[in-house]
Amino acid sequence: MLEQVQIALIDCLEHEELPGVVSGRQKHLAGIYNKMHEQKKSFREIMDVFAFRIVTDKVDTCYRILGAVHHLNLYRPVPGRFKDYIAIPKSNGYQSIHTTLYRAGSGVHTPIEIQIRTEEMDAIANYGVADHWLYKNTNTRAQRAHNHAQKWIQELVDMQKRSGNAMEFINHVKHDLFPDEVYVFSPKGGVFSLPAGATPVDFAYAVHTDVGNTCIACRINRRLAPLSQKLASGDTVEIVTTASAKPNMSWLNFVATAKANSNIRHSLKYQATDDAVHLGRRLLNQELGSSALTIESIDTSLLNTYISQHKLVGLDGLLAEIGAGKRLAYIVASSLTRDASDTKGQTSGIGPMEIHGTEGIMIRYSKCCRPIPGDTIVGHLNAGHGIAVHRGFCKNIQDIGKDKDKTLALVWAETGDRDFDVCLEIEVSASRGIIASLATSAAKDDANVEKIDVSEKDARLSVVNLEISVLNRIHLAQVIKSMRKIPGVIRLNRT
Numbered sequence: 001m002l003e004q005v006q007i008a009l010i011d012c013l014e015h016e017e018l019p020g021v022v023s024g025r026q027k028h029l030a031g032i033y034n035k036m037h038e039q040k041k042s043f044r045e046i047m048d049v050f051a052f053r054i055v056t057d058k059v060d061t062c063y064r065i066l067g068a069v070h071h072l073n074l075y076r077p078v079p080g081r082f083k084d085y086i087a088i089p090k091s092n093g094y095q096s097i098h099t100t101l102y103r104a105g106s107g108v109h110t111p112i113e114i115q116i117r118t119e120e121m122d123a124i125a126n127y128g129v130a131d132h133w134l135y136k137n138t139n140t141r142a143q144r145a146h147n148h149a150q151k152w153i154q155e156l157v158d159m160q161k162r163s164g165n166a167m168e169f170i171n172h173v174k175h176d177l178f179p180d181e182v183y184v185f186s187p188k189g190g191v192f193s194l195p196a197g198a199t200p201v202d203f204a205y206a207v208h209t210d211v212g213n214t215c216i217a218c219r220i221n222r223r224l225a226p227l228s229q230k231l232a233s234g235d236t237v238e239i240v241t242t243a244s245a246k247p248n249m250s251w252l253n254f255v256a257t258a259k260a261n262s263n264i265r266h267s268l269k270y271q272a273t274d275d276a277v278h279l280g281r282r283l284l285n286q287e288l289g290s291s292a293l294t295i296e297s298i299d300t301s302l303l304n305t306y307i308s309q310h311k312l313v314g315l316d317g318l319l320a321e322i323g324a325g326k327r328l329a330y331i332v333a334s335s336l337t338r339d340a341s342d343t344k345g346q347t348s349g350i351g352p353m354e355i356h357g358t359e360g361i362m363i364r365y366s367k368c369c370r371p372i373p374g375d376t377i378v379g380h381l382n383a384g385h386g387i388a389v390h391r392g393f394c395k396n397i398q399d400i401g402k403d404k405d406k407t408l409a410l411v412w413a414e415t416g417d418r419d420f421d422v423c424l425e426i427e428v429s430a431s432r433g434i435i436a437s438l439a440t441s442a443a444k445d446d447a448n449v450e451k452i453d454v455s456e457k458d459a460r461l462s463v464v465n466l467e468i469s470v471l472n473r474i475h476l477a478q479v480i481k482s483m484r485k486i487p488g489v490i491r492l493n494r495t
Helices: 002-016 029-039 059-069 119-127 129-134 140-162 166-174 200-207 209-213 249-253 258-291 300-309 314-323 329-336 395-400 434-444 473-484
Strands: 021-026 050-056 075-077 097-103 111-118 181-185 191-195 215-220 223-225 237-241 353-355 363-365 377-382 386-391 407-412 420-429 448-456 461-470 489-494
Touching: 002 021, 002 050, 002 059, 050 059, 050 119, 059 097, 059 111, 111 119, 140 258, 191 200, 200 209, 200 215, 200 237, 200 258, 209 215, 209 258, 249 258, 258 314, 258 329, 258 353, 258 386, 300 314, 300 329, 314 329, 386 395, 386 407, 420 434, 420 473, 434 448, 434 461, 434 473, 461 473, 473 489
Parallel strands: 050 111, 353 407, 363 386
Antiparallel strands: 021 050, 075 097, 097 111, 181 191, 215 223, 215 237, 377 386, 377 407, 420 461, 420 489, 448 461
C-alpha cells in the first residue's frame, strides 16, 4: 500500500511539474497502541498509520502541491483534518502543512496523512532548534523560525529560574513539548499559538508576564467571559488589567501552559511572603499596644538580639513567621518587652483584629462555614498558612479552637465592594423553570451565581445547592427574601 500511494504522489507531482521528494512510513504497532491508549481513541480514529512526507523547494510550491494532492483521482481530503503550520508555526518553531486523505471508492477506509514542507522546515523538524543556525544568515523565513525558537528557549530559561527544583521544572516543560494547539487573536490581529485547553489567563501570560499578573477579566469575541473558559481556534481575546490586581491561586486549577503555571507560582510565592510580613506587623503591633509600644519604639539592640538568637533573616523574617502562624505574637511581644519570665500558661492578650477582606492569601475564609461581613467571626492561626477565618459557631473552630493561644478574636471592618461566597440549600417542587427562576432572582438582587447543583429528593421534590457571591449579611438577607417568594420554593437554608 505504501508503494502504491508513493507512486501515485510521484506521478501527481510529475504531471503538475512540481518539484518534490516523496517518502512514506507505516506507524509502528507500539506507536499505534500508545496513541490509542493515551488519547482514548479507537483504531478507526488513528489517522496517521500511513504517513507520507513531500519535501520541496519553497513555500509557494508547498501550497501548489497541497492543491494537487487534494485533486488526485483516487484520493479525497478528510474534512477538518487540514492544519497549516506554515502560516501559523507551532510554539517550538515547527512548520509544515498537514492533510489527511481517504482512498475514494475502496472498501477499506484507510486514512493517509501527508506532510508538505520545504527543505529548511524539514531540517528544523528533524534536527531541532540547533539546526536553525544553518539557515539564519541565508534565508529570511528560517531567520524568523530561528527567532521564534530563540524566544521559546528564553521562556524555558525563565521557567527554570522560577522553578523550585528540577522535578517542578520538568512538570512545567513537558506540557509544552508536543501540544495539540489552538490559534487565537489579539484585538490588534496578532496570532498566538496555545496548547489545547488553554484559557484567557494562558493567553495573558503569552502576551506578557505583566499582563498575566495584572489581569482581572477578559472578553472573548467581544463578550465578557470567565477567565477559566477554554479557548477555541479563531477566538479573539481581550484582557482587562488593573495595576492593583494579583494572580489568584485558583488559576493553577485551569491554566494549560507552563509559562502561566510557572509565573503564577512565582508571584504567589512572593505575594505570600509580603502578605505574611504585613499581617505579622499588624499582629505584633496589636499585641505591643497593650504595653503602649509599637515595633518602631522597641529597643533596637533588644530586637536585633532576639532576631539573631532565633536565626531569623531580619525584621521581615520575624514578621513573616508571625504572619504565617509559625510564631505567636504575644510570646514575641513578651520577649521584646523583657517580660518572658512567665510565659508558660499565659493566654494571649490579642484584642479583636479588623478584617477588611483585602489582606491577601495569609487570610483565608474557611469553606466549611463561609463567613461573610456581618457574621461573628473567629480566627485560627495555622502554622505556615496564616489565619483561617471561621464563623463563631462553626463546629470546626470549636474543635481546633481548644488551643486558645492560636485562636484570635476578629471583627469585620469596611470591606467595600468585595464579594464573598455563600452556599444555600433550597428544597423546591419539581417544576419546569424553577432553576432559571432562582438564577434570575439572584441576578436581580445583584448576586452572582457561581455554581448550581440539583439532586432529586423524590418524584415531586428536588434539592438545589446554590453557590452565590454577596457583599454582606444584609445583601444575603435580601437575596433570600426574594427567593422565598418564588412559587415552588418550599424551604431555604444557608449552609
